[in-house]
Amino acid sequence: MIRLFKVKEKQKELAENANGGVPIKKQTAGELRLHKDISELNLPKSCTISFPDGKDNLMNFEVSIRPDEGYYLGGTFLFSFQVSPIYPHEAPKVKCKTKVYHPNIDLEGNVCLNILREDWKPVLNINTIIYGLYHLFTEPNYEDPLNHDAAAVLRDNPKMFESNVRRAMAGGLDSVYGLDNYALSVLNVHTCA
Amino acid sequence: MSHSTVQPSRSRDLDKLLLRPGNLVAPTFEPGTQLRDDLQEYVRILVVGAGGLGCELLKDLALSGFKNLEVIDMDRIEVSNLNRQFLFRLEDVGKPKAEVAAKRVMERVSGVNIVPHFCRIEDKELDFYNDFSIIVLGLDSIEARSYINAVACSFLEYDSDDNPREETIKPMVDGGTEGFKGHARVIMPGVTPCFECTIWLFPPQVKFPLCTLAETPRTPPHCIEYAHLIKWDEVHSGKDFDPDDPEHMTWVYTEAVKRAELFGIQGVTYSLTQGVVKNIIPAIASTNAIISAACALETLKIASGCSKTLSNYLTYNGVEGLHIKVTEFVKDKDCLVCGPGVLIELDTSVTLQKFIDMLEEHPKLFLSKASVTHLGKNLYMQAPPVLEEMTRSNLSLPLFELMGKVPKDVVHVTGITSQNDSKRSCLRKLRVVFKAIDGVTDMDMAGGA
Numbered sequence: 001m002i003r004l005f006k007v008k009e010k011q012k013e014l015a016e017n018a019n020g021g022v023p024i025k026k027q028t029a030g031e032l033r034l035h036k037d038i039s040e041l042n043l044p045k046s047c048t049i050s051f052p053d054g055k056d057n058l059m060n061f062e063v064s065i066r067p068d069e070g071y072y073l074g075g076t077f078l079f080s081f082q083v084s085p086i087y088p089h090e091a092p093k094v095k096c097k098t099k100v101y102h103p104n105i106d107l108e109g110n111v112c113l114n115i116l117r118e119d120w121k122p123v124l125n126i127n128t129i130i131y132g133l134y135h136l137f138t139e140p141n142y143e144d145p146l147n148h149d150a151a152a153v154l155r156d157n158p159k160m161f162e163s164n165v166r167r168a169m170a171g172g173l174d175s176v177y178g179l180d181n182y183a184l185s186v187l188n189v190h191t192c193a
Numbered sequence: 194m195s196h197s198t199v200q201p202s203r204s205r206d207l208d209k210l211l212l213r214p215g216n217l218v219a220p221t222f223e224p225g226t227q228l229r230d231d232l233q234e235y236v237r238i239l240v241v242g243a244g245g246l247g248c249e250l251l252k253d254l255a256l257s258g259f260k261n262l263e264v265i266d267m268d269r270i271e272v273s274n275l276n277r278q279f280l281f282r283l284e285d286v287g288k289p290k291a292e293v294a295a296k297r298v299m300e301r302v303s304g305v306n307i308v309p310h311f312c313r314i315e316d317k318e319l320d321f322y323n324d325f326s327i328i329v330l331g332l333d334s335i336e337a338r339s340y341i342n343a344v345a346c347s348f349l350e351y352d353s354d355d356n357p358r359e360e361t362i363k364p365m366v367d368g369g370t371e372g373f374k375g376h377a378r379v380i381m382p383g384v385t386p387c388f389e390c391t392i393w394l395f396p397p398q399v400k401f402p403l404c405t406l407a408e409t410p411r412t413p414p415h416c417i418e419y420a421h422l423i424k425w426d427e428v429h430s431g432k433d434f435d436p437d438d439p440e441h442m443t444w445v446y447t448e449a450v451k452r453a454e455l456f457g458i459q460g461v462t463y464s465l466t467q468g469v470v471k472n473i474i475p476a477i478a479s480t481n482a483i484i485s486a487a488c489a490l491e492t493l494k495i496a497s498g499c500s501k502t503l504s505n506y507l508t509y510n511g512v513e514g515l516h517i518k519v520t521e522f523v524k525d526k527d528c529l530v531c532g533p534g535v536l537i538e539l540d541t542s543v544t545l546q547k548f549i550d551m552l553e554e555h556p557k558l559f560l561s562k563a564s565v566t567h568l569g570k571n572l573y574m575q576a577p578p579v580l581e582e583m584t585r586s587n588l589s590l591p592l593f594e595l596m597g598k599v600p601k602d603v604v605h606v607t608g609i610t611s612q613n614d615s616k617r618s619c620l621r622k623l624r625v626v627f628k629a630i631d632g633v634t635d636m637d638m639a640g641g642a
Contacts, residue, residue, distance in 0.1 A: 002228060002496055003221065004360060005326040006235040012324075027569050027605070028343060029389050029529050036607040036620040039564035041577045048579075055571050055583045086336050089392060108426040110403055117400040122393065144404035 030087040037126040067137040091120035101168035103151035112146040219498030233260040239325040243290040246331030249485030255302040265310040266291040277478035330367040342388035351533040357383025368488040373511040375484035387531035413460040417469040420448035534622030541593040563608035601626040
């Protein structure tokens with residue numbers, strides 16, 4: 001390609017002071033794929049999505065879930081999504097922003113959902129993840145816990161689990177620290193050993 | 194001057210390639226001293242990355258007769274680099290890799306000029322990359338490759354028959370190594386598959402289930418990931434973990450050791466901690482040397498035409514015995530990054546709504562329920578309702594205005610395509626060209642619904 005390179009270099013010398021165009025923000029393939037996912041979202045009524053950074057930044061968004069059945073009926077749980085430029089090669093990073101008493105979500109907001117980590121596949125999409133999250137609230141799973149105290153209570157005493165969830169949600173609504181104190185007291189009871 | 198008789202250069206072997214005709218040369222190959230001089234004068238090469246591969250590449254390219262090199266790298270030299278990044282010395286630790294690498298090669302190879310850039314690849318404007326004849330990659334991440342690939346492909350233009358314009362092709366040579374394995378690949382955007390065409394070939398990163406980390410760790414990496422992903426957040430709420438901060442790494446290491454002791458697991462070390470957290474696989478100097486040599490040679494072949502180039506992906510595997518294989522990857526014709534996209538000519542008065550309607554009738558698309566995005570601006574979104582509402586008012590505006598009154602540009606659309614009675618969702622690239630306002634008022638396609 002040397003002839004071409006030569007021609008181009010010579011042209012460049014001639015056009016030395018011709019200023020180039022403004023740098024243009026290109027969309028990555030990941031952003032485009034995400035655009036497709038978002039434009040095809042088909043969410044249940046219990047889930048809503050919002051874009052804190054406006055309509056042109058889809059890479060960070062929030063999803064709120066209001067379960068319409070199960071232990072968590074009546075609660076509202078907010079999740080933040082962070083999508084990488086190489087999406088869907090890599091799963092989005094999802095955190096639960098609402099403090100919740102849940103066997104598969106810890107108090108830092110880490111979520112244990114297989115399709116977010118070990119079972120993520122590029123054929124999955126944002127819709128799948130949101131349904132997966134919704135599923136966590138209708139069927140919390142005590143077998144692979146992240147909050148093992150909550151898991152133990154769910155396994156051994158579902159009635160008590162239900163009332164714990166109720167208390168936590170009520171406290172959480174009253175003040176951000178309500179659950180913290182509550183959860184810590186529960187943790188202390190179980191982790192002294 | 195060296196035009197009268199053939200003067201040997203200091204590289205006899207290079208002269209044999211460049212001064213003599215051959216059977217396997219490219220059709221445009223013109224051997225001679227002119228070629229040798231032109232390669233030195235007119236070829237400008239960017240080396241991306243000044244690490245294990247980058248050091249080798251700079252040295253190899255300088256010794257292959259190229260005189261105008263530049264190198265970009267955002268990292269500083271660490272002690273652990275010194276075993277293989279042979280341009281660096283103990284006293285260089287802490288200095289920018291690009292600067293030291295450039296200086297060392299210039300000291301050793303006379304006549305070569307290497308300009309270092311100590312910054313992130315994203316910090317440079319597109320024009321910076323367009324200045325080079327060939328971009329050679331010595332990177333360690335998919336993200337960075339994907340970025341440079343997108344930049345190089347953004348210069349590519351197609352003619353009205355969907356053939357790439359040769360003068361807009363920005364060749365890339367990509368090298369990569371992981372322990373005993375490596376690859377070298379030639380990317381001619383528009384001609385051979387680009388990085389994005391085949392990104393699905395990368396195996397997914399190993400990720401452990403969080404609940405395993407939290408409940409039933411079985412291996413040293415489980416303990417390390419527990420400290421990194423769960424314990425860090427618990428203790429440092431809000432503070433982001435920085436893998437390049439030694440204090441952070443030591444903290445994770447200490448916590449991982451505690452965790453391992455609790456579960457009776459052996460084998461957590463500081464270097465394993467770094468390896469797991471930063472996803473590092475031990476690098477082998479010889480693998481880098483082999484892959485870099487292949488890349489430098491391909492660069493020389495692309496520039497000079499002295500031999501046919503690799504077509505188009507070489508894999509090297511020295512794990513058990515030694516295997517080298519060349520595979521010809523194929524282009525994804527609908528690739529969003531390097532593909533031509535569907536050419537659409539429009540009148541400047543066409544509104545976004547009319548444009549969306551036209552896509553439904555377009556013989557190459559049959560695309561209904563289109564959402565449209567242009568350079569990061571979402572012009573119209575069919576869903577979710579919150580975005581539909583925010584973009585609805587654009588529908589009545591001319592697309593020409595929404596796209597900033599440029600004569601032509603690429604837009605992307607997603608929607609449902611129906612072909613042969615089957616409906617599926619798709620994402621397509623469109624090359625929109627606005628007809629000059631000098632005469633033709635309407636066109637056949639604009640008559641749509």
